[in-house]
Amino acid sequence: MTIERMGSNDRMSKIVKHNNTIYLCGQTASADEWDTAEQTRRCLAQVEALLEEAGSNTDNLLSVTIYLRDMKDFAAMNAVWDAWVADKPKPARACVEAHMARPNVLVELSVIAAQ
Template structure:
């Protein structure tokens, strides 16, 4: 069994792939001054890009964990999430409040997906 590393650096890889499973590192917004809905949409766009590069897409996500710096912004995050997720293909999901590494980040999303050719 081999492990493939996508955009791997000294500290982390953006994704690792083993036996058709794709494990994404926590993705954070690049638009730090935006509101929660825009930050979430930004993170989801990054996820789309990584999944495509790894041979998958949002319809093949198995599990997502969403970290919010403030649970009061749950509905704003869900606005972006609900417009992004494919109806009928929403993955198992958890959402928790956490102290994120950068105080300007409102959201971080980590997920596991499967490569399309595995199915």
Template sequence: MSSHITRIGVAARYSEAAVFNGVVFLAGMVPERGDTDIRGQTQDVLEQVHQRLMEAGSDKSRILRAQIYLADIQDIGAMNEVWDAWVVPGTAPPRATVQAALANAAWRIEIVVTAAQKAL
């Protein structure tokens, strides 16, 4: 196995993704717009997750673990509706969902995933 680390979307404070030994680690993905409801924000974040996984040589069927942070745990039902429609049937990953104080008051959700790369 290689000890090489590939970083994607590198900024001064963090990278949007890092790949090590065939495992993709995404940073917390948050909505690009804060003016939509939990359904819209969840769709926005899941699209970002999809894009970052593709950039890293993976996809949503290869998610190993998901951590979901909600500003209000009462949003879990609506968030789950969007999540359930997005997840590839038969590949639902282990997941934790908790209520958390997010960095921007307009954000209702943040999602962190770890995924396996596709075989080369």
């Protein structure tokens, strides 16, 4: 069994590859001035970059779990998400409200993709 870990530090790996499946660490993008829509855009750009680094792309998305600090931001996040996936194969998706590690994190994405 081969497991490849990329971008590892003392706590985690940015990318884990196993059996032609790619797992990304939780993607956040936070700054006090960024609203949910901007954080979502930046998270999605990070997902694209990490999938490319792992030898894949957004056409191979299998599953995305979206964590929102507050479900009142669901429509704002969905507007960005819908535009992003418009011309892509649609992954399985879940969206839940969650307490975040830092107060300025409004959205976090957890991604699984095929290689």
